[in-house]
Structures are given as structure tokens and as C-alpha cells.
Amino acid sequence: MVERLVVIGGDAAGMSAASQARKRRDGDDLSIVAFERGRSTSYSACGIPYWIAGTVTREADLISRSPEQHRANGIDVRTRHEVVGIDLDARVVHVRDLDAGADVTEPFDQLVYAAGSTPMRPPVEGIDAPGVYGVQVLDDGADLIRELDSGGVRRVVVVGGGYIGLEIAEACRVRKLDVTVVDRSETPVGTFDPDIGRFVADALRDLGIELVLGDGVAAVETGPDGRASRVRTASGRPLPADLVVLGLGVRPNVQLARAAGLPIGPSGGLVVDRRMRTPVDGVWAAGDCVESVHRLSGQRLVVALGTHANKQGRVAGVNLGGGYATFPGVIGTAVTKICDLEVARTGLSMQEADAAGYRYVTAFVDSTTRAGYFPGAKPIRVKLLAEKRTGRLLGAQVVGREGAAKRIDVLATAIWNEMSVDEVLSLDLSYAPPFAPVWDPVLIAARKAFEAVEADVRADVRAED
Amino acid sequence: MVERLVVIGGDAAGMSAASQARKRRDGDDLSIVAFERGRSTSYSACGIPYWIAGTVTREADLISRSPEQHRANGIDVRTRHEVVGIDLDARVVHVRDLDAGADVTEPFDQLVYAAGSTPMRPPVEGIDAPGVYGVQVLDDGADLIRELDSGGVRRVVVVGGGYIGLEIAEACRVRKLDVTVVDRSETPVGTFDPDIGRFVADALRDLGIELVLGDGVAAVETGPDGRASRVRTASGRPLPADLVVLGLGVRPNVQLARAAGLPIGPSGGLVVDRRMRTPVDGVWAAGDCVESVHRLSGQRLVVALGTHANKQGRVAGVNLGGGYATFPGVIGTAVTKICDLEVARTGLSMQEADAAGYRYVTAFVDSTTRAGYFPGAKPIRVKLLAEKRTGRLLGAQVVGREGAAKRIDVLATAIWNEMSVDEVLSLDLSYAPPFAPVWDPVLIAARKAFEAVEADVRADVRAED
Numbered sequence: 001m002v003e004r005l006v007v008i009g010g011d012a013a014g015m016s017a018a019s020q021a022r023k024r025r026d027g028d029d030l031s032i033v034a035f036e037r038g039r040s041t042s043y044s045a046c047g048i049p050y051w052i053a054g055t056v057t058r059e060a061d062l063i064s065r066s067p068e069q070h071r072a073n074g075i076d077v078r079t080r081h082e083v084v085g086i087d088l089d090a091r092v093v094h095v096r097d098l099d100a101g102a103d104v105t106e107p108f109d110q111l112v113y114a115a116g117s118t119p120m121r122p123p124v125e126g127i128d129a130p131g132v133y134g135v136q137v138l139d140d141g142a143d144l145i146r147e148l149d150s151g152g153v154r155r156v157v158v159v160g161g162g163y164i165g166l167e168i169a170e171a172c173r174v175r176k177l178d179v180t181v182v183d184r185s186e187t188p189v190g191t192f193d194p195d196i197g198r199f200v201a202d203a204l205r206d207l208g209i210e211l212v213l214g215d216g217v218a219a220v221e222t223g224p225d226g227r228a229s230r231v232r233t234a235s236g237r238p239l240p241a242d243l244v245v246l247g248l249g250v251r252p253n254v255q256l257a258r259a260a261g262l263p264i265g266p267s268g269g270l271v272v273d274r275r276m277r278t279p280v281d282g283v284w285a286a287g288d289c290v291e292s293v294h295r296l297s298g299q300r301l302v303v304a305l306g307t308h309a310n311k312q313g314r315v316a317g318v319n320l321g322g323g324y325a326t327f328p329g330v331i332g333t334a335v336t337k338i339c340d341l342e343v344a345r346t347g348l349s350m351q352e353a354d355a356a357g358y359r360y361v362t363a364f365v366d367s368t369t370r371a372g373y374f375p376g377a378k379p380i381r382v383k384l385l386a387e388k389r390t391g392r393l394l395g396a397q398v399v400g401r402e403g404a405a406k407r408i409d410v411l412a413t414a415i416w417n418e419m420s421v422d423e424v425l426s427l428d429l430s431y432a433p434p435f436a437p438v439w440d441p442v443l444i445a446a447r448k449a450f451e452a453v454e455a456d457v458r459a460d461v462r463a464e465d
Numbered sequence: 466m467v468e469r470l471v472v473i474g475g476d477a478a479g480m481s482a483a484s485q486a487r488k489r490r491d492g493d494d495l496s497i498v499a500f501e502r503g504r505s506t507s508y509s510a511c512g513i514p515y516w517i518a519g520t521v522t523r524e525a526d527l528i529s530r531s532p533e534q535h536r537a538n539g540i541d542v543r544t545r546h547e548v549v550g551i552d553l554d555a556r557v558v559h560v561r562d563l564d565a566g567a568d569v570t571e572p573f574d575q576l577v578y579a580a581g582s583t584p585m586r587p588p589v590e591g592i593d594a595p596g597v598y599g600v601q602v603l604d605d606g607a608d609l610i611r612e613l614d615s616g617g618v619r620r621v622v623v624v625g626g627g628y629i630g631l632e633i634a635e636a637c638r639v640r641k642l643d644v645t646v647v648d649r650s651e652t653p654v655g656t657f658d659p660d661i662g663r664f665v666a667d668a669l670r671d672l673g674i675e676l677v678l679g680d681g682v683a684a685v686e687t688g689p690d691g692r693a694s695r696v697r698t699a700s701g702r703p704l705p706a707d708l709v710v711l712g713l714g715v716r717p718n719v720q721l722a723r724a725a726g727l728p729i730g731p732s733g734g735l736v737v738d739r740r741m742r743t744p745v746d747g748v749w750a751a752g753d754c755v756e757s758v759h760r761l762s763g764q765r766l767v768v769a770l771g772t773h774a775n776k777q778g779r780v781a782g783v784n785l786g787g788g789y790a791t792f793p794g795v796i797g798t799a800v801t802k803i804c805d806l807e808v809a810r811t812g813l814s815m816q817e818a819d820a821a822g823y824r825y826v827t828a829f830v831d832s833t834t835r836a837g838y839f840p841g842a843k844p845i846r847v848k849l850l851a852e853k854r855t856g857r858l859l860g861a862q863v864v865g866r867e868g869a870a871k872r873i874d875v876l877a878t879a880i881w882n883e884m885s886v887d888e889v890l891s892l893d894l895s896y897a898p899p900f901a902p903v904w905d906p907v908l909i910a911a912r913k914a915f916e917a918v919e920a921d922v923r924a925d926v927r928a929e930d
Contacts, residue, residue: 012903047836047898061838064903306903307896328891335895344895371512373526403871409894410874416892417882426793427881429874430800430809431772433512433521436871438477438529438771 003030005320006093006108008083008256010036011043011137012306013287013313014114015065018075020317030321032075033106035095037082040138041067046306048141049167052148053174059142086111086260088280110282112316113257113270117250117288117304122159126220131228132244135168147243154178157231157241159217161188163336165247166200169209170338172245180210180239181247182217182231189343191334193350195364196343196383196397203341212237220244250304252289267291269302274326276316284320286312293329296348296394296415297356303330332395333412335405342405346412347395348385359388361456363421363448367441369403371433380404382445384411384421391420391453393446403435407442421449468495470785471558471573473548473721475501476508476602477771478752478778479579480530482741483540485782495786497540498571500560502547505603506532511771513606514632517613518639524607551576551725553745575747577781578722578735582715582753582769587624591685596693599711600633612708619643622696622706624682626653628801630712631665634674635803637710645675645704646712647682647696654808656799658815660829661808661848661862668806677702685709715769717754732756734767739791741781749785751777758794761813761859761880762821768795797860798877800870807870811877812860813850824853826921828886828913832906834868836898845869847910849876849886856885856918858911868900872907886914 005021007014018032034041042065050056067077078095084103085094092107119134121127133144147153156172158165161183172179181188181204187197188204188211201211216234220241223229231239252269254262262278262285263271269291272278276286287309291300311327318325332352335344353360363384368377380400387394396411398404414424424446431438439447470486472479483497499506507530515521532542543560549568550559557572584599586592598609612618621637623630626648637644646653646669652662653669653676666676681699685706688694696704717734719727727743727750728736734756737743741751752774756765776792783790797817800809818825828849833842845865852859861876863869879889889911896903904912 044836044838044898044903046896046903047838050839050898055840056838305896307894310903311891325887326891329893331893333893333895335897335900337897337899342900346893346895371509373509373512373521374515375520403868405895405900406868406871407874409872409892410878412893412895413875413878413882417878417884419882422790426776426791427874428794428796428798428811428877429772430798430811430870430877431511431770432800432802433509433515434802435800435807438509438511438775 002028003109004107005030005032005110005112006106007032007034007112007114008093009114009116009287010034010038010041010077010079011045011114011116011287012309014112015042015070016310016313017112017114017284017286017317017320018070019073020314021320022074024318024321024323027074034070034075034077035081035083035093036077036079037098038137038139039079041065041070041077041079043138044306045136045138048135048138049164049171051141052145052168053171059138062138083256086256088260088283110320111284112320113262113278113283113285113289114287114313115253115256115289117252119246120248120251121246122217122248124217124219126222126228129220129222129228130226131242132220132246134246135164136250144245148175153242155240156180156243156245157182157239158245158247159231160246160248161185161190162247162249163189163334165245166204166338167336168245168247169204170207173207173209180212182212182215182233182239184214184216186214188213191349192343192345192397193383196381196399199381199399200338200341200343203338207339212239250288252302254289257285257289265291265300267301274328275319276312276327277319284316286316292327295329295331297352299356303332305334331412331415333408335408337405340401341399342401343399344405344408345395345397346408347393347415349395349397350385353385353394358394360385360394361388361449361452363445363452365441365445365448367444368437369400370435371437374433378402378404380441382441384445384449386421386449386453388453388456391422391450393419393421393424410442421446421453425450467493468574469572470495470497470575470577471571472497472499472577472579473558474579474581474752475499475503475506475542475544476510476579476581476752477774479577480507480535481775481778482577482579482749482751482782482785483535484538485779486785487539489783489786489788492539499535499540499542500546500548500558501542501544502563503602503604504544506530506535506542506544508603509771510601510603513600513603514629514636516606517610517633518636524603527603548721551721553725553748575785576749577785578727578743578748578750578754579752579778580718580721580754582717584711585713585716586711587682587713589682589684591687591693594685594687594693595691596707597685597709597711600629601715609710613640618707620705621645621708621710622647622704623710623712624696625711625713626650626655626676627712627714628654628799630710631669631803632801633710633712634669635672638672638674645677647677647680647698647704649679649681651679653678656814657808657810657862658848661846661864664846664864665803665806665808668803672804677704715753717767719754722750722754730756730765732766739793740784741777741792742784749781751781757792760794760796762817764821768797770799796877796880798873800873802870805866806864807866808864809870809873810860810862811873812858812880814860814862815850818850818859823859825850825859826853826914826917828910828917830906830910830913832909833902834865835900836902839898843867843869845906847906849910849914851886851914851918853918853921856887856915858884858886858889875907886911886918890915
């Protein structure tokens with residue numbers, strides 16, 4: 001008998017699951033139907049800001065596998081089909097064909113829930129007015145570009161200074177628009193410590209982006225045409241806007257899952273185990289809509305990143321296909337580029353480490369990306385958090401020009417393996433003058449962190465004497 | 466009583482040891498005298514090829530700390546002083562003042578032996594003729610540059626296609642000279658597998674460097690003036706040469722240590738423990754002249770790299786200074802740049818893994834350094850070795866354009882922590898389109914290696930049935 005797999009959501013997580021399952025089980029063993037509300041499948045949402053900026057010129061470039069390609073691969077993809085209900089007892093999903101306007105019912109034996117996420121909208125007046133855009137799916141990007149290409153937009157206000165907000169702010173700046181970013185925090189990218197965030201703030205101002213910090217959004221005011229025309233901040237400041245973009249992050253799309261009775265965790269994401277199984281037999285979930293375990297804090301949280309979505313989808317698909325794979329959690333690694341400033345982090349920020357109950361020391365290093373005497377050496381700043389006493393590396397933040405950000409991956413791998421800063425210091429990392437100083441900034445930072453751990457122990461001993 | 470420390474060798478290892486010891490113990494507690502045969506201290510030997518090429522313009526740029534700076538720091542550095550004998554019973558070193566021509570005797574309580582290494586010279590006729598250069602210390606670089614600047618050199622033959630040989634070959638090519646590299650192996654940089662080495666060979670030929678592979682050097686023939694004028698290869702081929710550069714690697718400078726009775730390992734390097742102690746009380750050694758433990762093969766070997774010399778010197782100095790630090794071994798990480806081709810490795814090559822008794826599978830990936838659709842994405846090739854059954858990552862080789870090489874550090878950190886390729890696959894590495902495809906080449910390679918491990922297990926099971 002052919003088992004029936006239904007996939008809800010045609011982007012990274014859903015289609016990775018479908019592809020992996022198909023790779024391991026052929027059509028005589030498993031039928032696969034995937035429903036996608038939009039027009040596209042398997043696209044790079046992370047690439048949208050670069051499409052807006054014109055760095056990427058064609059929408060098709062952002063699509064790694066089209067519906068036709070998936071179909072040729074034995075996956076029955078139905079775009080412009082929105083799943084509107086899941087009946088876990090009857091084992092069917094109810095689906096609306098958005099173009100035909102008709103509803104259909106599709107039975108399943110296995111279900112992959114990969115409905116993704118939606119940009120957060122602050123609950124303020126006018127937030128749903130025309131001219132206010134969230135940028136999450138490829139169609140959002142297309143809508144925004146159409147609006148920008150229309151020529152009627154001169155002033156853009158970005159609400160929220162997270163990664164996506166800043167990337168879109170820069171993209172709009174590349175388009176020579178006036179851009180203002182409003183953020184409640186005193187520094188942008190709140191997932192970084194303020195001393196790193198200030199660097200980012202300076203880089204944004206250098207690009208000509210106006211920052212309104214420590215201030216939230218109170219209302220979006222509309223003009224006579226009903227369109228957004230002004231953002232009013234919590235402090236009362238009016239910010240004229242021909243276009244408002246939401247950059248406050250996203251929330252998981254779990255409404256359907258919740259309605260069907262699938263458990264939602266305190267983080268707001270679907271509860272899954274390491275194999276991406278929900279507690280309901282034969283029902284899997286992956287991507288922006290699920291919660292992951294943070295390996296350092298032990299907390300469950302939702303992290304909406306394409307890289308996790310791909311991995312989680314693969315894990316679901318491998319297991320569905322009869323193999324064994326796990327998603328063993330996250331450690332909060334992220335990177336972005338603001339003009340030529342690279343900004344990356346992994347592990348816990350100070351605020352996160354405090355919240356998790358860690359006590360720690362910090363170390364801070366300013367160095368260069370190549371041997372100091374080597375042409376093209378660029379400044380780089382590395383900040384590390386190491387646990388008190390054990391010296392365990394808890395977090396790292398890197399900010400710098402060319403060649404800076406990728407160094408975060410070494411620190412991420414070190415954190416993943418629960419290395420102490422002392423151990424990091426001994427790592428056999430590559431060295432040649434065009435690539436690094438003989439003491440790589442990462443190693444200097446580890447050395448300083450180790451010294452800080454030792455100094456802290458000495459201070460404790462003295463205090464006890 | 467003031468303890469007396471004598472350091473033999475004023476480059477990375479020796480001066481790191483001296484500096485760390487000084488940092489922890491002041492002049493009332495420890496006197497420090499360092500003897501250096503050359504004119505300079507604490508210089509970057511790795512930077513010499515870039516100085517030859519003109520990328521680095523001033524010799525002083527290669528010096529991280531001059532004798533004067535060390536003296537100001539409380540370290541009595543004596544340059545142009547060659548230690549000619551060590552008496553471990555009398556606890557003195559005999560030293561020749563090269564400029565004054567006088568001999569002195571210096572007593573010590575603690576001794577750091579950091580005499581470095583010397584370029585290997587094949588035992589063939591003419592190898593010591595004028596016009597044959599090894600490039601190891603800063604003075605060698607100065608001599609070579611003087612020769613090249615004289616205008617009498619048009620044709621350069623580099624004997625040996627290791628890192629330093631290739632870097633100098635490229636430097637000479639930058640100077641518009643005719644360059645030929647002779648190497649016994651069928652591909653250059655013999656520490657890489659041939660399939661990666663062929664890439665390097667192509668890149669060198671693209672630069673206009675002639676390669677004579679699978680052929681050794683039988684003799685250096687001299688002209689009427691007694692200078693090297695031609696290299697004759699083992700196969701009898703004559704290679705005209707105005708200048709011959711040795712790129713066969715280096716051997717540790719252990720003559721003095723051996724004569725003094727310090728034990729030399731089978732690798733030819735000095736035997737030290739993890740704290741850089743020789744078996745003789747109060748005698749330490751560090752840098753190119755000592756042997757290290759390879760963490761994967763368990764073998765002891767000599768690895769002459771500035772990064773190890775710095776770390777080992779630091780470890781010796783910390784311990785000397787009353788602290789605790791260890792050098793826990795190497796895993797064979799190395800990187801070089803040939804024009805815009807970056808070449809890096811870590812762990813074991815196939816040959817090394819075979820020799821160590823491992824059985825393994827390999828995986829090979831061609832990908833790009835950024836999201837495929839992102840402007841500036843460059844090709845990158847990753848090869849991985851994973852142990853049969855366990856899937857433990859044993860080795861990695863990366864070759865590619867911009868942004869390729871530094872990825873080796875993630876793999877080095879993974880190998881250091883004995884991760885399996887399956888575990889590597891789950892790592893939370895940074896992702897954004899300007900930096901990587903959503904599946905980083907490293908992760909794709911890990912996935913392929915994992916699949917190869919699984920396929921190998923299945924093949925074994927079938928074979929057993």
C-alpha cells in the first residue's frame with residue numbers, strides 16, 4: 001500500500017522534508033503532495049533584501065527549486081493552495097485553491113507541518129494600512145519592489161532594527177531613498193551587546209540611515225488616500241513615511257496546528273522532539289514554526305533562519321524516509337552584512353547569559369583580519385563571554401570589515417563542543433599572513449578571556465581570605 | 466635570589482617564552498638574557514615571500530618586536546650572538562659575539578632552547594654554491610632581495626613545491642622573472658591529496674610558473690664564476706638558473722641540543738612534554754626545533770609553523786613564570802595563497818590516514834563561497850575524509866577563490882573535538898547570502914561524507930550476508 005505524505009508549506013523546511021523522503025522512498029511506497037499558499041517553492045527568503053537592493057536582479061535567482069522541478073522529482077506540489085484546516089482524527093487536511101476559489105480535502109498518513117512564520121505587527125493604530133509591508137515570503141518582496149519601482153516612494157521608515165530590518169534599510173538606501181529605522185532598544189540588533197551594537201549604529205549612520213533609538217512606534221498615521229503617511233513614535237515624534245517596513249522579527253505560523261490540537265510550547269512554536277516529531281503519531285514539523293532547544297541556556301525558543309529550516313526539514317524527511325537523523329538544537333549563531341561591515345554572533349549575549357543564570361567574564365579585542373603588515377588588513381573586534389571558574393566559552397560577537405564574520409563559525413564550533421577559552425587557545429587553526437595575524441583575533445580574545453577567568457578566580461580567593 | 470633564564474633563539478618561540486616569563490616574574494625574581502644569531506628578533510618568517518614580492522615593502526614591517534623593544538621590556542636581548550655550546554652540568558652556555566669575534570660564557574638556572582630550523586639541502590653536488598638560497602630567517606630574505614634587486618637574475622629555479630617554495634615562486638613571478646618549480650611528487654604541495662594538488666598545479670601554470678614534476682634534483686651546476694647556473698634534474702633535464710631557491714622544507718636545529726645530551730625524537734625534533742619541558746630539569750624547548758604530537762595519528766612529528774612556535778613559546782613562558790599551560794598537539798592545519806587561489810588543509814591526507822592505520826571514506830564537493838545567486842560567489846572545492854563506521858572526521862582539504870580557505874578552521878575545530886561528519890552536519894554555523902550558500906560547502910561535504918559512511922556500512926553488511 002502506498003503511504004500518503006502531505007506537506008504544508010513549500011519553502012525550505014517543507015520541501016527539504018519532501019525531497020529527503022522522496023530520495024529514500026519511491027512513488028510506489030510514498031506519495032507526496034505539498035501545498036504552498038504562494039506562487040513559489042524552495043526560495044531564499046534571506047535573499048529578498050538583496051533583490052530589493054538590486055544586487056540580485058532576477059526573482060528566479062532566489063528560487064533553488066521551482067514547483068516544476070519538484071514535480072519532475074515526484075513531488076506533487078500545488079502552489080496557490082492554502083491549507084485552512086487539519087483534522088488529525090480523520091487524517092485529512094482541508095485546502096483552498098486560491099485561484100479557483102474551490103475547497104478540496106486531502107487525506108494523509110504522514111503530515112509535515114512547515115507553515116513558516118509571519119512578520120510581527122505591533123498592535124497599534126494604522127499598522128494594517130496600505131503602504132505597511134512585512135517582508136517574509138517571496139511575494140512580499142515582489143510587492144515591495146513593485147511599490148519602490150513605482151517612483152512614488154521617497155521616505156521609508158523601518159520599524160525594528162533586527163537583521164531583516166537593517167538589511168532592508170540598507171537595500172532602500174542603495175535605492176537612494178531616505179531611510180529611518182525606529183527601535184525600542186538603545187542600540188540596533190538587540191541580540192548583540194550594546195558595545196557591539198554601537199558599532200553597527202555608527203555604520204548605519206555612515207550609510208546615511210537615520211536611527212531613532214530607545215523609542216517605539218505608537219501609531220501609523222494615514223493620509224487622505226488611506227495609505228500610511230507617517231509613523232508616530234512612542235515619544236510623540238512624527239516620522240514622515242511613503243512606505244513603512246516591518247523589521248520586528250517574525251512569529252511562528254501555528255494557528256492551524258493549534259486549532260488541530262498540536263501542542264504549542266511557551267515560546268509560541270510547535271513542540272517537536274529531536275527527530276522533528278510532534279507528539280501526534282505521523283505528524284512532523286520543521287522550520288520557522290517550531291521551537292528548538294538552545295544548547296547553552298536549555299531554553300526552548302523559536303529561531304527563524306533558513307539554515308535551521310533546511311536542516312530540520314532534512315531531518316524530518318530522513319526519518320520519514322526510514323533513516324535516522326536528529327536536530328540537536330541551536331546556539332544562536334547569526335551573521336549579517338551592513339554595507340562592508342560584517343556582524344556576527346554565536347552563543348549567548350550578556351543579557352541572555354544573565355537570564356540563563358550564568359556568571360561570566362568578558363574579553364574584548366581590537367585587531368586586524370590579516371597580518372598587520374599585510375596590505376588589505378581590516379579592523380576586527382571580537383568580544384567573548386566565558387563562564388566564571390570553568391572558563392567555558394559562552395558567547396562570541398564579531399564585528400569588522402571583510403573577512404571578519406566567518407570567524408564566528410570557529411567560535412560556534414568551539415561552543416558547540418563545550419570548549420573552555422583555554423582549550424580554544426590551543427586550537428590548531430590555519431595561519432598565513434594573507435589570512436590572519438599569527439595570533440588570530442579569535443585566539444587573542446580567547447587568551448584575554450582566559451586571563452580574565454584566572455584574574456576572577458584570584459579575586460575570589462582574595463575575597464575569601 | 467634572582468633566577469637566571471637564558472633563551473637561545475630570538476624569534477617567535479624564544480621571545481614569546483621570554484615575554485611571558487617576564488610578564489609573570491619581574492627583574493628581582495628572574496633575569497632574562499636572549500641570544501640571537503641574526504640581527505632581528507620576533508619577526509614573521511612567513512611574511513618573507515610577501516616582502517620578496519614587494520607586497521610588504523619594509524623589512525621593519527615584518528618585525529613585531531625589535532631588540533630595543535624587548536630590552537625596554539626587561540629582556541636582555543643580544544643579537545649577532547651565536548650560542549656555540551651548552552653545558553648542562555655546569556649550567557652555562559658558550560656564546561660567540563659574531564661582530565666582536567669574542568666568546569663569552571653565560572650561566573643559567575633555566576634555559577629555553579628555541580633554535581628554530583634550517584632549510585633542507587639535498588645532498589647533491591653544487592648545492593652549497595653561491596646563488597643557492599634557503600629562505601628561513603629574515604637575513605635570508607634580505608640577501609635574496611639584494612640579489613634580485615641587483616638585476617642579474619632572470620631565471621629562478623625553486624627546488625621543492627611545498628608552501629614556502631610555492632610562495633617564493635609566486636613572489637619571483639610577481640617580479641616578472643622566469644620561474645620553474647621542481648618537485649619529486651606528481652603534484653605540488655605533497656601534503657595535499659593529488660586531486661587537490663592538481664588544482665594547485667593548474668593555478669601555478671596559469672601564473673606562468675613552469676612545473677617539473679615527478680623529478681628530483683641531481684646536481685646544481687656552476688658557471689665559470691663559480692655561481693649556480695643550472696639545475697640538473699634526476700631525469701637528466703637541464704634547467705638554466707640565475708638563482709636557485711630551496712623549498713624542500715626545513716629540518717630542526719638540534720645540533721647544540723644533541724651535543725649537550727638533550728634527547729632527540731625519531732622525528733628529528735627535541736623531545737618535550739605538554740608543558741614544553743625537556744627531560745632535563747629547568748630546560749625547556751619550543752618552536753621549529755621540537756617535536757609535537759599529532760592528535761589523530763598519535764605520531765610525533767616536527768611542524769615548523771609560526772603559529773605553533775608562538776603558542777609553544779607562550780606555554781614554556783607561562784610555566785616558567787609559575788603558571789600552568791600546555792601545548793596539546795597539532796592536527797596538521799595549514800593554509801596558503803597562490804595568487805587568488807586559497808589552499809588549506811587540516812587533519813590527515815589520504816596518505817597520512819593510510820599510514821596511521823585508519824580506514825576511511827572520502828567526499829568531494831564543488832560549490833560556491835556565497836549563495837549561488839549572489840554577485841562575487843566564487844568556486845570552492847571541499848574534500849573530506851571520514852573514518853569508516855564511526856564517521857569521525859579525519860581530514861579536510863579546501864581549495865578555492867576568495868573566502869575559501871578560512872573555512873578550514875571550522876573543520877579543524879571539529880577534528881580537534883573528534884566530531885563525526887554526522888555531528889558536523891548539525892553545527893549551528895552562520896548563514897547569510899553574502900557569506901555562504903544556505904548549505905555551506907563544508908556542510909554539504911559533511912553530508913556527502915555521512916552518506917558515504919552509511920553506504921560503506923551497507924556494503925559491508927551485504928558482503929557479510
